[in-house]
Amino acid sequence: MESPKGRQSKASSTPTLRAGDAAPDFTLPSHTGEDFTLSAHRGTNVVLAFYPFAFTGT
Amino acid sequence: MGISTDSRFANAAWAQQLGGITYPLLSDYFPHGAVAERYGVLTPRGSAERALFVIDRDGIVRYVDVHEIRDVPDPDVLFGELAQLRG
Numbered sequence: 001m002e003s004p005k006g007r008q009s010k011a012s013s014t015p016t017l018r019a020g021d022a023a024p025d026f027t028l029p030s031h032t033g034e035d036f037t038l039s040a041h042r043g044t045n046v047v048l049a050f051y052p053f054a055f056t057g058t
Numbered sequence: 059m060g061i062s063t064d065s066r067f068a069n070a071a072w073a074q075q076l077g078g079i080t081y082p083l084l085s086d087y088f089p090h091g092a093v094a095e096r097y098g099v100l101t102p103r104g105s106a107e108r109a110l111f112v113i114d115r116d117g118i119v120r121y122v123d124v125h126e127i128r129d130v131p132d133p134d135v136l137f138g139e140l141a142q143l144r145g
Contacts, residue, residue: 016098030082031069054072
């Protein structure tokens with residue numbers, strides 16, 4: 001299967017990030033109530049999986 | 059990490075229904091969709107696209123995969139990208 005690497009979001013009003021871009025830092029609350037800050041995880045690889053809504057598959 | 063524009067409480071309920079989950083589900087709920095917007099995957103309906111970003115240990119995006127909303131990404135493709143980063 002060919003990987004759709006780098007496809008742009010057709011619906012977003014801002015361009016989708018591309019490989020090579022710096023990942024914007026953020027802090028968000030997790031489902032367990034703790035905050036997650038991306039920049040606190042430098043030194044490890046991180047997978048961000050955006051999904052439309054809870055209960056719709058992972 | 060999973061990210062959606064759901065509230066933390068919806069994600070907690072979903073995690074419970076899944077029988078527990080080993081990684082955090084993050085709520086991009088307020089300001090609504092702000093992180094999805096910065097990554098370029100916020101839809102006009104206020105939800106996130108189904109999209110994967112691999113961020114390396116220096117904070118650089120190494121892999122982007124935006125899927126149709128009904129498509130579930132192929133985990134083997136993702137694992138291949140991660141194996142390359144580790145190599």
